[in-house]
Amino acid sequence: MVLTHTTNHTYTHPFPTVTLAFFLRYCSPQLNPFASHVLSTDTIASHLDGATGRLHTTRIHLKKSRLPPAIMKLLPASLTGGAADKASYILETSVVDMREGWMATESRNLNFVGVLSVVERQMYAMPRGARAFSAGDTTDVETKVVFRSRLGERIRGRLGGGGPVQAQTALVDAENGSGGGGFLKRLGARGIQRSIETLASTKTQDQLGKSREGMMIILERLRQTGIMGVLELRKMARERSLQPAA
Amino acid sequence: MSQSLAPECNELKERYDTCFLKWYSEKYLRGVGTTNNNECSTMFKEYNTCLHRALKERGIDKLLDDAREDNKDNDATLMGRKKCKTPQRPEH
Numbered sequence: 001m002v003l004t005h006t007t008n009h010t011y012t013h014p015f016p017t018v019t020l021a022f023f024l025r026y027c028s029p030q031l032n033p034f035a036s037h038v039l040s041t042d043t044i045a046s047h048l049d050g051a052t053g054r055l056h057t058t059r060i061h062l063k064k065s066r067l068p069p070a071i072m073k074l075l076p077a078s079l080t081g082g083a084a085d086k087a088s089y090i091l092e093t094s095v096v097d098m099r100e101g102w103m104a105t106e107s108r109n110l111n112f113v114g115v116l117s118v119v120e121r122q123m124y125a126m127p128r129g130a131r132a133f134s135a136g137d138t139t140d141v142e143t144k145v146v147f148r149s150r151l152g153e154r155i156r157g158r159l160g161g162g163g164p165v166q167a168q169t170a171l172v173d174a175e176n177g178s179g180g181g182g183f184l185k186r187l188g189a190r191g192i193q194r195s196i197e198t199l200a201s202t203k204t205q206d207q208l209g210k211s212r213e214g215m216m217i218i219l220e221r222l223r224q225t226g227i228m229g230v231l232e233l234r235k236m237a238r239e240r241s242l243q244p245a246a
Numbered sequence: 247m248s249q250s251l252a253p254e255c256n257e258l259k260e261r262y263d264t265c266f267l268k269w270y271s272e273k274y275l276r277g278v279g280t281t282n283n284n285e286c287s288t289m290f291k292e293y294n295t296c297l298h299r300a301l302k303e304r305g306i307d308k309l310l311d312d313a314r315e316d317n318k319d320n321d322a323t324l325m326g327r328k329k330c331k332t333p334q335r336p337e338h
Binding site (some may be wrong): 019020023024026027029035038039040041042043044046048055058062075089091096098108110111112204220227231 | 248267272
């Protein structure tokens with residue numbers, strides 16, 4: 001079961017600025033009020049390929065979960081990590097090629113993959129005909145999000161004897177333990193997969209709009225104050241947050 | 247940037263992020279220094295030493311390994327094609 005969602009958008013900002021905004025988008029809630037669900041951002045790898053001039057970056061973001069609390073409550077603790085506030089680790093990889101004028105990004109969740117896997121791929125590009133390192137006025141972006149719930153498949157995988165993991169066992173135990181065939185069995189794995197995919201897809205479409213608005217705020221800020229202004233703002237916001245509450 | 251997932255790495259992260267953003271906006275985006283980004287590498291090393299400890303403690307390093315394994319299967323089934331190692335500019 002897979003749900004795919006594709007959107008296209010054109011930013012009225014030059015390509016280099018858009019790529020900078022991409023790296024800055026979770027910078028601070030003061031800069032991007034639409035990023036308050038992002039709890040942390042870390043760079044785990046950064047590599048510039050000298051031959052191609054491409055910059056490869058890998059980051060991990062911790063975000064408040066996209067799955068509704070009602071669904072999270074139904075899932076066994078071994079799948080959700082048992083934490084009260086469910087947060088997702090998101091792995092983001094990006095490649096920027098300034099010579100050719102494109103940036104490819106991919107984000108996927110690292111935990112809860114047994115419940116739902118969300119893979120978002122974006123391709124930012126200068127409009128055709130624009131020359132590298134020359135600032136065209138617009139940037140095109142295509143966003144493709146693929147939702148896939150593997151809840152049932154995991155159960156089948158286990159029953160079929162293929163590659164069991166702890167989470168699968170817990171899920172089956174949770175089913176058996178609830179009596180009368182279990183909640184999951186009654187509803188049917190496929191129905192649940194579909195529900196989870198649809199819910200997540202609807203939430204993501206809302207989120208995509210917000211994420212775009214967040215990018216626009218950063219782009220505007222960059223247009224007004226430049227990167228140094230943004231860095232200054234970020235520093236001020238950070239110092240303020242470090243001050244002990246009176 | 248926002249916080250590090252490990253509060254003890256915040257200082258090192260801040261230093262690296264600032265260095266990276268300056269290098270990125272002032273050099274890379276202008277076509278200067280597109281062959282190396284060594285100027286932030288010492289800061290990155292320090293930050294990453296701290297971060298890796300935290301990733302291990304939280305079991306995230308294992309999640310990363312799983313993701314790498316999963317990617318191969320996922321990409322084949324989800325996208326119906328093999329993942330491009332070097333992304334190409336899409337044809338419009």
